Amino acid sequence: MRWTLQPKQDPKLIQELSTSLGVDPLISQLLIQRGITTFQEAKQFFRPSLDELHDPFLMKDMELAVKRIENAIANEENILIYGDYDVDGTTSVALVSSYLKSYYPNVATYIPDRYDEGYGISYKGIDFASDNDFSLIIALDCGIKAVDKVAYASEKGIDFIICDHHRPGTEIPKATAVLDPKREDCDYPYKELCGCGVGFKLIQALSVKRNLKTEDLLLYLDLVATAIGADIVPITGENRVLAYYGLKVINSHPRTGFKAILQQIKKDTLTITDVVFIIAPRINAAGRMKHGNHAVTLLVETDMNAAAVWAQEIEEFNTDRREADKRITEEALRKIKNNGETERITTVVYDEAWHKGVIGIVASRLTETYYRPTLVFTKSGEKLAASARSVSGFDVYNALEGCAEYIEQFGGHKYAAGLTLFEKDYENFKAAFEKVVQETIDPKLLKPELKIDAEINLKDITPKFYRILKQFAPFGPGNMTPVFMSQNLVDVGFGKCVGDDKSHLRVVVKQENSNQFTGIGFGMGDKHDIACTGKPFKAAYVIDENEWNGTVSLQLRLKDIKA
Structure with missing residues (x-):
């Protein structure tokens, strides 16, 4: 992942907002990053009102x-x-x-x-x-x-x-x-x-x-x-x-x-x-x-x-959906590898037997794996139908418009779309899509970006700070859960791989003069050698709560680790 630290905000504006709200400057910095610069805007953000709905x-x-x-x-x-x-x-x-x-x-x-x-x-x-x-x-x-x-x-x-x-x-x-x-x-x-x-x-x-x-x-x-x-x-x-x-x-x-x-x-x-x-x-x-x-x-x-x-009944449908999604994802990954397509900058994959109901989920899974604009096709009557997914910052809808001569019908958004085409146009479409994406995508978008809101020290993480942070919810696009970075972290000796297949990482970290915090990194077992050797490392994480035996404590949900 490439880490992108949000630019520092105007110190004067941070101080003014902190004073008017009576909050830590770090909270003000996070608000300003979200376009909230005044007491009134902060009030609307923390206390949404039905009166704010438009006519x-x-x-x-x-x-x-x-x-x-x-x-x-x-x-x-x-x-x-x-x-x-x-x-x-x-x-x-x-x-x-x-x-x-x-x-x-x-x-x-x-x-x-x-x-x-x-x-x-x-x-x-x-x-x-x-x-x-x-x-x-x-x-x-x-x-x-x-x-x-x-x-x-x-x-x-x-x-x-x-x-x-x-x-x-x-x-x-x-x-x-x-x-x-x-x-x-x-x-x-x-x-x-x-x-x-x-x-x-x-x-x-x-x-x-x-x-x-x-x-x-x-x-x-x-x-x-x-x-x-x-x-x-x-x-x-x-x-x-x-x-x-x-x-x-x-x-x-x-x-x-x-x-x-x-x-x-x-x-x-x-x-x-x-x-x-x-x-x-x-x-x-x-x-x-x-x-x-x-x-x-x-x-x-x-x-x-x-x-x-x-x-x-719907629970049973969902179980069936999960099984189909897992099987088809594995088949699609094999196809990409066997066809020698790992070097392309797009993923376009087709099988007439794949379940139309899960190709959108499979497209998302493939995007997670190869991190590039992705289309998964299956047979749908006389035509082929596909779900498209994109990477952050790239408009897949516009890319499909650039291939419109081979498409029968399409619609959707910047990051997700659907289309149909005739089977005779599949190979031409596949080549055109690769060409359009090559010509229009910024190469850096093909490496996942981790946007970091602020660099902080572990001593900044207090129950009061977290109470205010929780009020930033509901989180989602335009207001993502804040991601923090801390440097010179050292595992205190309890770091280990956990889970049935040891694919997750659990560490207990501290900085000089700070309290200890448990960190959990799902799917980050391969980072064990960076985090658990006693050498300092830096981590990107979100703060959340962990409940164990009736006790609630703050923990770091790790997003990435670097030496």
Whole structure:
């Protein structure tokens, strides 16, 4: 890893903020790094308020969307809530459908089949709406590029409201309303909402018209927080407020479906990281291994016994997903090695038998291994489908645009995208992708970067300092858990490799005139010779708590070690 130490902030500004807040200068430095420079900004950061949420009607087409829904309700039309099969899509569908059903009965949901219909709005979904007398479809977390599909629906007398957060193409679909903060002609102040976040803005706007307050929507925010975490959007601005309150709901009044999942996990208080690694994979597993409908059913279920049955089924899907993910990752790594492709600066790998539901996870695993832009392909009907993942700092969406002549369809974000192409174009695409990345990537991005917030001494780590640090949560893109570096650390003699396969490193370290701290480095057993010989070393780490036999102590979760 290449370590990058954040530049020192203005000492005068640090001192002024420390004085006004009554905190250690190190806390002020961390705040300034996050763009927080005044007492008022710090107050908003540490005490997020629902009052800080923007007026939903600032989003382009919101008035049109609300008016169309109100007309549908007045005319007793059937409304179909349509969403993608991933966490963002299924939470969005659960959110909007359960809100509308709380005061209007003629509402149903539709999740496309990952294998039969693929991503986004499908002709099959529109035909289902037509056959079942739905005259309005509200599409969530998809639709921004569905120009032809929306036109097809229009011919059948079906209106569309699109709620999306992906980048639009050159043409906006001719829907009744298109809500997407990334539209160039949309002046909405916050651009980084997830799909469920856009869905929330829609129900917030509907609530304004119904003379309800934002507080009345509080219990829906558990879904929004889950989508924010799972979709890896920045936890800044409006997303920070939504995630902060959503986590409170998850921990104090979890919906029945979440309660059923958590009963199997036996965990009390969840952080956003727990949401990402415990709740989100299970919701995702339904769409990956069976059908996204199972996830929506669990998320809107109010009977605990029924929810427990759904949660158990989803737990089984998740077990199957883990096994498939492990097996396919091993096969993909073998292919890369056997094909002599370890010297490329991209990874593009294909097998027609791989499970389409896990290729995104496998792409992430391969990116962790080789640290380069990665695509994993499998067969999907007559075409090949792929999931793309990128490295920090490189826009894989733009790289795919550079290969568009070989791609049938694609969409996504800077760091994650999906695409389909015809098998005859696979080799040409593979060569073009390598060429585009070679020409556009900064070579240093091919080595993982460890961003370090500050260099500190172990004596700076006090219970009071950690109490304030915890209030920086929820952590995520735009507000990552602070990483610290300390030099001249010495293991006091207890350093050893631990774990069943001795792949982890445990050390007990001190600096001159400091207390001892235990450090744990997962997967860092190969650093034993640096840390455990009695010679000084430097470490990058985050500070967290360790509970053992009822005693809670601060420990260092090691990110990297250097001599």
